[in-house]
Each structure stands twice: as C-alpha cells, then as structure tokens.
Amino acid sequence: MIYTLTLNPSVDYIVKLDNTIHIGELNRSSSETKFPGGKGINVSRxxxxxxxxxxxxxxxxGFTGAYIEKYLRNEGIETNFVQIDEDTRINVKLKTGQETEINAKGPALSIEHYEELxxxxxxxxxxxxxxxxGSxxxxxxxxxxxxxxEICSNNGTAFMVDAEGDLLMKVLPYKPFLIKPNHHELGDLFGTTLSTIEEVIPYARKLIDKGAKNVIVSLAGDGAVFVNEHTVFTSTVPKGEVKSSVGAGDSMVAGFLAKYTVSKNIQGSFQYSVAAGSATAFSLDLCTKELIEELLSQVEISETSSKI
Structure with a gap:
C-alpha cells in the first residue's frame, strides 16, 4: 500500500480578482474555489x-479538517488522519495576474498526537x-x-521525501528510495547556484553518495534530471501554457511512484514523472491521467554517462 504523509495540511482557498488588489480598500473577487492542500495530499490526489x-x-x-476528509473520501481516497483539537489551517492564494500566497502557521500539536502518528x-x-x-x-x-x-528504515518500508534544506539532508543516511529537489533547492543545499542540466548532475550525484537511492531534479521549463547509482537520465519537458506551478513537484513524485509500482522500469517512470509535473503546470488543478498520457510523447529521455 502507498501511504502519503502531510504533517501540516490545509484548506487552500483560491481567490481570483480581475483587477489589481488595492491594499486598504474593498476588493471583490471574480471567482473562488477551495481544495485540500499539502504536498502529501497532492500526491494522493x-x-x-x-x-x-x-x-x-x-x-x-475542526471544520476545516472535516472538509479535507470529506473531500478526499468523495474522490475515493482512503484516510487515516490523527484527529487534533484545533482547526486545520486555511491558506489563501490571491490570483491577480500574479499569485500572492498567505500561508497560516497551522494548529498546535501535542506529543500525544505525534506518538499516535x-x-x-x-x-x-x-x-x-x-x-x-512538506514542512x-x-x-x-x-x-x-x-x-x-528511522522507523521506516527499521520496518523495511521504502520511503520518499520531498522537503528542503536540512530536513532533506538529515534523512539521507536512512537511504530514502526517492528525493525530488528542484534546481534552486539543490543549489541551496550546497551553497551554489545551478541553472543548467550539466551543472545539476554532479550535485545530484552527491545526494546519491550521501544515501539517496534515486534523485529527480526538476529545472522547470529547462527539463529534468534523474540520477541513481547506475545511470543518469535527462529529459526535455512538454511545451504549453503554465497556468499554475502549485503541485507540479508533487505530481512528479506521484507520477514516478505510480509507474514504478507497476513496471519497476526507471526510465519509463522518470518519463511519466516529467509528463505528470507538466500536466499539472498546464492545469488549474492537479493533473489528469488523460493529460499526462497526451504529453508523454513530448518527453524525450536521454541516457548519459553514470561516471559523474
């Protein structure tokens, strides 16, 4: 069974304004929508x-947590959330040509809640x-x-991590099956700036040396890189109108996992991962299977030397 863990989920309240927002004045939206938010939840969806x-x-x-559970159940997704006393947070995303996000800090969690998890x-x-x-x-x-x-390592449970900075580096000794930083996050890990596939590859290899089994690094419109102990793949990305970058990285994780659990084929799973990330970027919500498969042929995979 695949499990996804979101430590600080949210209800994402998306508000669209046709005009520029005016601080200190009354602003009226042209549309609103809301979704369960959080990186793990995105992967499940x-x-x-x-x-x-x-x-x-x-x-x-609280009422926001109940909304998340009901929404996921209605989509056919199983849940096993720890119930807490305070309301799950609401994150506000304002779309006014540019996107402005206001993320709440979230509820207080007790040691008892954590032990239950x-x-x-x-x-x-x-x-x-x-x-x-996530955070x-x-x-x-x-x-x-x-x-x-460490619990996963002791259980023999394969685990994937999508996090930044020290959160990511400190789990590498436990040998995560997959990690997926973007090129900015990868550069930050090593105190440098990375902008090309050629620059990314040796630093992705450093994460393999530190314990990760497989690494995917996304470079937005410039492609993506896959590295493990045995091989290095690079990919192009499909062309299209980017409507939202929210959830694109989570979709890459989900796409890789979905294909790998069925086929165990690394190259095909990487290709599907890239198509899934692009499909979400070209959508207002998360990607559909139909759009992923429509974009697959545009994702060209090349194998390069594993000697980094």
Missing amino acids: VLNNIGIKSKALGFVG KEIVRSLTDEDVLVIA IPATLPKTTYEELA
Whole structure:
C-alpha cells in the first residue's frame, strides 16, 4: 500500500480578482474555489487521478479538517488522519495576474498526537511505501523527519521525501528510495547556484553518495534530471501554457511512484514523472491521467554517462 504523509495540511482557498488588489480598500473577487492542500495530499490526489490507490496520513481538526476528509473520501481516497483539537489551517492564494500566497502557521500539536502518528508509521511493512512531504509544524520536534525515516528504515518500508534544506539532508543516511529537489533547492543545499542540466548532475550525484537511492531534479521549463547509482537520465519537458506551478513537484513524485509500482522500469517512470509535473503546470488543478498520457510523447529521455 502507498501511504502519503502531510504533517501540516490545509484548506487552500483560491481567490481570483480581475483587477489589481488595492491594499486598504474593498476588493471583490471574480471567482473562488477551495481544495485540500499539502504536498502529501497532492500526491494522493494525483495517484488517485492515475488510478493508483493510496492512504493519506497526517493531522486534521475542526471544520476545516472535516472538509479535507470529506473531500478526499468523495474522490475515493482512503484516510487515516490523527484527529487534533484545533482547526486545520486555511491558506489563501490571491490570483491577480500574479499569485500572492498567505500561508497560516497551522494548529498546535501535542506529543500525544505525534506518538499516535508514529504508531501508524510503525505499523507499515516492507510491502508498503511512505511519501513524506512538506514542512514540519512548529510544535513538532525539528527531528520529526529523521525519526519517521528511522522507523521506516527499521520496518523495511521504502520511503520518499520531498522537503528542503536540512530536513532533506538529515534523512539521507536512512537511504530514502526517492528525493525530488528542484534546481534552486539543490543549489541551496550546497551553497551554489545551478541553472543548467550539466551543472545539476554532479550535485545530484552527491545526494546519491550521501544515501539517496534515486534523485529527480526538476529545472522547470529547462527539463529534468534523474540520477541513481547506475545511470543518469535527462529529459526535455512538454511545451504549453503554465497556468499554475502549485503541485507540479508533487505530481512528479506521484507520477514516478505510480509507474514504478507497476513496471519497476526507471526510465519509463522518470518519463511519466516529467509528463505528470507538466500536466499539472498546464492545469488549474492537479493533473489528469488523460493529460499526462497526451504529453508523454513530448518527453524525450536521454541516457548519459553514470561516471559523474
């Protein structure tokens, strides 16, 4: 079974204004919509769109948490959230030509809540996969990712991590099956600026040397790179109108996982991953299976030397 973990989920409230926002004045929206937010939840929703079952884990509470659970159930996604006392946060995204985001800090979590989550993760087996994605709430230990990775390592549970900075670096000794930084995040990890595929490859290889089994690095419109111990693949990306970058990275994780769990083919899984990320970028919501498959032929994969 595939499990996704979102430690600080949200209801994303998206408000569109036809005109520029005027601070200190009354502004009227032209449309509004809302979705369950959070990187792990995005992965579950994309997997569901592709036809792959998963179970969403995390913390939810209050009327907003109930909304998230109901929304996911209506889409056919199983959940096993830890119930908390405070309301799940609401993130506001203002679309006025440019996008402005206001992300809430989220509810307070107790040690009891955290222990309940860890017991769920301890119940996973070597036949399960856990996707850990997003930020750590301020009230949880800074070592949360490391502790969860250690549990997975002890269980033999394959796990994927989509996080930034120290959160990512500190889980590498536990040998995550997949990590997916973008080129800016990868550069930040090593105190440098990366802008081309050629510059990215040796730094992606450093993450393999530190323990990651597979690494995907996205470079937005300039392509993507896949690196593991044995090979290096590079890809082009489809051409299209970018409508929203929200969830594109999560879609890449979901796309790779969806294809790999069925085929165990790295190259095909990487190609599907890139198509999934592009399909979400070209959509107002998360990608559909139909759009992914429409874009697949535009994703050209090349293999280069594994000697970095």
